[in-house]
Amino acid sequence: MKAFSIYLTGVGGQGIGLISEIILRAADHAGHRVKSVDTHGLAQRGGIVVSQIRMGDTVFSPLIPSGQADLVISLERHEALRAAGTVLKDRACLIYYNTVWQPLPVRLNQAAEVTENDIRDLCRGRGIQVISVFQTDLPDIRMQNMAVLSEIHRHGLIPGIDRKHYQAAMADLMSGAMLEENRGLFDKRLTT
Amino acid sequence: MKKMGDMLLKREAFSEIVMGNTAIVRAMVEAGTRVVSAYPGSPTPEIASAIQSIPKGDRPFYFEFSTNEKVATEIAYGAAVNGHLSTVFFKSVGLNVAADTFVQLSLMNIIGGMVVVLGDDPGANSSQNEQDNRHYARMSFTPVLEPADPAEVYRFYLEATRLSQKHRMPVILRLTTHVCHAKERVAFGPWNPVPPNDTPRFDPANGAYIPLTTQAIEQKRAALARLGQVRQWAEKTELNRFVDNGNTARGVITMGLPFLSLMEVLDGSSSKPDILKLAYVHPLPREKIIHFLSSHQEVKILEELDDVAENQIKAMAFDQQLPVKIIGKTGLEDWIGEYTPDKVHLLLATIWPDMIQSSQTAEADDPAPHRPPQMCPGCGHRSAFHAIKQALAPTDITVADIGCHTLGFLPPYEMGQLLMCMGASTAIGSGLRLFNTSRKVVAFMGDSTFFHAALPGIINAIFNRHPITLILMENGTTAMTGHQDHPASGKNFNEATDKIPVRQVMEGLGVKHIFEVDTYQQAKLTEMVLEATSIDEFSVVIARHPCMLKFTREQRKNPNYRQKQVAIDQGVCERIHACIEIFGCPTFTRDTAGKVTINTDLCIGDGSCIQTCPTKAIVPAGKKDKGGAA
Numbered sequence: 038m039k040a041f042s043i044y045l046t047g048v049g050g051q052g053i054g055l056i057s058e059i060i061l062r063a064a065d066h067a068g069h070r071v072k073s074v075d076t077h078g079l080a081q082r083g084g085i086v087v088s089q090i091r092m093g094d095t096v097f098s099p100l101i102p103s104g105q106a107d108l109v110i111s112l113e114r115h116e117a118l119r120a121a122g123t124v125l126k127d128r129a130c131l132i133y134y135n136t137v138w139q140p141l142p143v144r145l146n147q148a149a150e151v152t153e154n155d156i157r158d159l160c161r162g163r164g165i166q167v168i169s170v171f172q173t174d175l176p177d178i179r180m181q182n183m184a185v186l187s188e189i190h191r192h193g194l195i196p197g198i199d200r201k202h203y204q205a206a207m208a209d210l211m212s213g214a215m216l217e218e219n220r221g222l223f224d225k226r227l228t229t
Numbered sequence: 230m231k232k233m234g235d236m237l238l239k240r241e242a243f244s245e246i247v248m249g250n251t252a253i254v255r256a257m258v259e260a261g262t263r264v265v266s267a268y269p270g271s272p273t274p275e276i277a278s279a280i281q282s283i284p285k286g287d288r289p290f291y292f293e294f295s296t297n298e299k300v301a302t303e304i305a306y307g308a309a310v311n312g313h314l315s316t317v318f319f320k321s322v323g324l325n326v327a328a329d330t331f332v333q334l335s336l337m338n339i340i341g342g343m344v345v346v347l348g349d350d351p352g353a354n355s356s357q358n359e360q361d362n363r364h365y366a367r368m369s370f371t372p373v374l375e376p377a378d379p380a381e382v383y384r385f386y387l388e389a390t391r392l393s394q395k396h397r398m399p400v401i402l403r404l405t406t407h408v409c410h411a412k413e414r415v416a417f418g419p420w421n422p423v424p425p426n427d428t429p430r431f432d433p434a435n436g437a438y439i440p441l442t443t444q445a446i447e448q449k450r451a452a453l454a455r456l457g458q459v460r461q462w463a464e465k466t467e468l469n470r471f472v473d474n475g476n477t478a479r480g481v482i483t484m485g486l487p488f489l490s491l492m493e494v495l496d497g498s499s500s501k502p503d504i505l506k507l508a509y510v511h512p513l514p515r516e517k518i519i520h521f522l523s524s525h526q527e528v529k530i531l532e533e534l535d536d537v538a539e540n541q542i543k544a545m546a547f548d549q550q551l552p553v554k555i556i557g558k559t560g561l562e563d564w565i566g567e568y569t570p571d572k573v574h575l576l577l578a579t580i581w582p583d584m585i586q587s588s589q590t591a592e593a594d595d596p597a598p599h600r601p602p603q604m605c606p607g608c609g610h611r612s613a614f615h616a617i618k619q620a621l622a623p624t625d626i627t628v629a630d631i632g633c634h635t636l637g638f639l640p641p642y643e644m645g646q647l648l649m650c651m652g653a654s655t656a657i658g659s660g661l662r663l664f665n666t667s668r669k670v671v672a673f674m675g676d677s678t679f680f681h682a683a684l685p686g687i688i689n690a691i692f693n694r695h696p697i698t699l700i701l702m703e704n705g706t707t708a709m710t711g712h713q714d715h716p717a718s719g720k721n722f723n724e725a726t727d728k729i730p731v732r733q734v735m736e737g738l739g740v741k742h743i744f745e746v747d748t749y750q751q752a753k754l755t756e757m758v759l760e761a762t763s764i765d766e767f768s769v770v771i772a773r774h775p776c777m778l779k780f781t782r783e784q785r786k787n788p789n790y791r792q793k794q795v796a797i798d799q800g801v802c803e804r805i806h807a808c809i810e811i812f813g814c815p816t817f818t819r820d821t822a823g824k825v826t827i828n829t830d831l832c833i834g835d836g837s838c839i840q841t842c843p844t845k846a847i848v849p850a851g852k853k854d855k856g857g858a859a
Binding site for chain 1: 230231246248354378407410411412413414486489490492493494496497569570571574588592593594595596597598599600601602603604605633636639640641709806809810813815817818819820821823828829830831
């Protein structure tokens with residue numbers, strides 16, 4: 038298949054690692070050649086976490102060349118704007134969980150909080166499709182990633198990956214109640 | 230759920246999606262590695278996570294986190310001269326700590342074989358520099374293999390063990406951050422466990438093992454001879470790759486991850502250079518390189534960080550009087566940062582613009598406010614810095630050390646104004662105190678670092694009477710690298726062990742003035758720091774609070790756990806913003822009108838903030854927040 042590059046971002050503690058590994062494994066289950074790389078760094082301490090996934094037969098580096106991401110998945114609004122502005126292709130797609138973890142300059146009143154309009158304005162000018170996800174009744178904030186994953190599938194944002202591939206990937210990585218809860222949330226959003 | 234531990238011990242050949250740091254553990258199993266030691270440091274701690282996924286009773290090798298990288302190297306060396314195949318791993322700058330032992334290894338007859346796995350960090354993603362450890366390899370006559378991806382990590386580790394066992398010498402496997410953390414499907418071989426031979430086989434006759442006087446010279450001669458044999462093998466190994474693009478004009482010599490960036494950049498280009506990708510980056514395969522140089526008019530040396538290969542290759546061309554034009558580093562920036570596809574694109578477009586067009590679009594500006602890392606909600610260090618700052622004058626000098634508490638240098642605390650490396654703060658602080666009676670000096674230190682490298686500096690402060698204050702930020706774990714146990718934890722990687730309490734060590738060393746307090750008791754901590762810094766002798770304040778990230782994670786495993794939070798009593802809040810601007814917990818959020826609310830995704834309800842509000846507007850959620858919780 039043609040190269041398809043996914044850039045995942047968020048703040049340390051949001052569960053970027055899990056959603057990234059589910060997509061990586063789902064792509065593999067679907068028979069795609071795929072590789073990924075995580076940038077950990079100081080992420081655990083409230084910094085930015087990035088994971089990059091690249092599918093396709095002509096992909097060599099796990100690192101996405103700048104401005105070449107076909108899809109940005111963000112679990113936080115500021116990071117959604119940052120990634121859309123720096124790594125996303127024109128006319129590509131941004132999906133983000135609409136929560137805000139204010140970065141330090143915003144809390145110190147040195148910068149304005151990023152708004153939904155900021156994201157829309159930036160993306161409209163470049164023909165980027167924007168999907169904002171939010172769910173009020175999540176049992177655990179650590180399941181925001183699963184709400185986003187469900188929407189990724191519902192909108193068919195990653196070519197050649199079916200529901201069964203996502204489900205198989207989840208079963209690779211989770212078990213027991215955690216698997217049930219996460220798969221339940223993933224499925225529920227698809228049927229409502 | 231796929232269990233990593235089961236996968237790593239499969240008898241039959243299989244393939245699985247793994248990261249580089251996991252692939253290496255399967256290679257250890259297949260190679261029959263018997264002893265592995267380490268000190269945690271990014272990008273390598275996940276190697277230990279993979280090892281931990283194998284239950285201790287099933288683990289075919291011994292593993293320990295040692296107190297520091299030098300000790301870990303000595304453990305692996307001791308095991309190897311007793312006949313066991315061993316491996317030590319740590320991060321890039323860990324080699325500086327290990328160096329005193331490491332540089333001697335190649336002089337020794339390492340009968341069991343020993344692999345030194347380095348996690349170098351081009352781009353300084355999580356290190357205090359981006360040092361190129363190939364320099365150490367050259368200095369110490371140690372071979373280096375450099376893989377580009379997880380599949381090569383697996384294959385190159387196996388190669389390193391074979392080479393090390395054959396020549397009885399240390400071999401470096403040099404990984405870099407995005408090789409350690411890359412994930413892909415890797416095909417592994419079968420594992421046929423052979424019962425280990427645990428006979429202690431150390432014999433002085435295998436040496437020399439005592440590099441003194443003339444013997445050291447003989448040992449160096451032997452090391453150089455072994456390196457010469459490795460060079461011959463490096464010429465032949467099938468791990469080198471030649472990408473024949475039928476281009477007699479241009480070629481590229483490269484290695485490791487930059488090879489993948491190069492392939493990425495060349496994809497779709499109508500004309501491509503030939504590529505020689507080296508597996509051994511030390512010693513270089515001289516004949517192979519000379520042949521490549523002889524068959525091209527221009528050769529680009531594409532190497533990340535320093536010009537280690539470039540200088541050697543230029544010398545080869547000079548010796549052979551080759552007419553080839555060798556293009557090495559052309560400017561300062563070529564020495565800096567990771568060779569990502571973007572960076573390699575820029576390099577090639579500069580030297581061969583007819584082949585690679587320079588990117589039309591400039592790198593886009595970041596449209597969002599920057600996001601520095603910060604201490605977690607509830608972090609005991611935040612309370613500590615908040616309290617300590619009140620005990621110091623703005624002109625006083627604070628010295629940081631390595632660990633989560635290093636983040637105290639950021640606003641709003643700005644505590645810890647100098648940083649060097651593990652354990653350095655006490656002695657740097659002692660130096661800052663010389664001829665200085667007007668500005669107090671306070672040094673910070675984490676508890677894992679205390680055992681790692683801090684003791685000589687502390688002993689020196691006592692021995693030479695340096696009247697500074699050391700604040701020991703004790704959180705009970707090695708937090709920054711993923712909560713590994715340390716000598717005061719009462720637990721090592723494998724089992725319960727005797728605690729070595731920090732306070733008792735200090736007392737035993739003869740520290741006369743020791744204060745101790747939980748950091749959430751901020752007023753008391755301020756008082757203690759005032760008192761400690763007024764003493765004209767070396768003093769220690771143990772500022773203690775468990776790592777709340779670890780604590781909260783453990784608590785969540787309890788089914789009865791209920792998340793607590795704080796709230797802002799909006800009827801009381803006067804929007805002074807001390808919670809945001811002085812205490813600085815990321816939980817506090819400010820809207821455009823200046824109203825403060827709690828980010829319920831983040832708050833862990835620790836309550837350390839409550840005492841910091843001048844108007845007492847921070848309250849436990851659901852209690853007396855009469856103005857309505859935010």
